[in-house]
Amino acid sequence: MRSKMARNTLVTVTALTALSAGGLVTAGTAGADQQRQQTVAVTESVAPLAVVNLGLSTQQAKNVQCFLKNGGWGYSGAIDGQLGTNSWKAMQNRLSSGYGYPSNQIDGIVGPNTVKALQRLLADKWGYTGAIDGIAGPATQAAFKRYANGQAPYC
Incomplete structure (x- = not known):
């Protein structure tokens, strides 16, 4: 048992x-x-990096990227027609040179300060006559398209 x-x-x-x-x-x-x-x-x-083309076509955005890369503004990314954070950092670097963008605030985010500085650049040589208000409205976008078309020789 x-x-x-x-x-x-x-x-x-x-x-x-x-x-x-x-x-x-x-x-x-x-x-x-x-x-x-x-x-x-x-x-x-x-989330993927934000792409902010402000009304530009892919080709126009490529023109801007070519300018930022070949013009010595610090862009080293792909020429893909997608204005993302790195494209905008380079653009902010460009805008900090004479257009009022604070060089200590380069972050690649397209906020009112970026748009105001862009509007100053566009008013200087690209036919923008609107307010420097930080709003990327139709007049800002039309001038940005002229600017982008003008950068085609850099590609």
């Missing part, structure tokens, strides 16, 4: 150990699934 009881105990312990191990395996898999879901969630929440 003692050996039967020992055998039953051994079987029970073995069964419990197997179940526990199976539970741990499942828990490990569930943990891996949860980690994978967290990784996916993090990956999906990362």
Whole structure:
């Protein structure tokens, strides 16, 4: 009887150990699934860099990028016609040279200060006659298109 009881105990312990191990395996898999879901969630929440072409066509934006790259304004990215953060950092660098953009605020974000400085540049040589108000309205965009077309020789 003692050996039967020992055998039953051994079987029970073995069964419990197997179940526990199976539970741990499942828990490990569930943990891996949860980690994978967290990784996916993090990956999906990362937004692409903002592209702000201010009404320019892809070709016009490429002209601006060529000017910024070949004119020595610090642009080293692709000539892809997408004015993203690096394009605008280079443009802000250009605008800090005589158009009132603060050189200590170069961040690649197209905010009111960037637009005001751009409007000053456009008023200087590209036919912009509107207010220097930091709003990229139709007159600013039309002058920016003239400016972009004028940069074609840099490509």
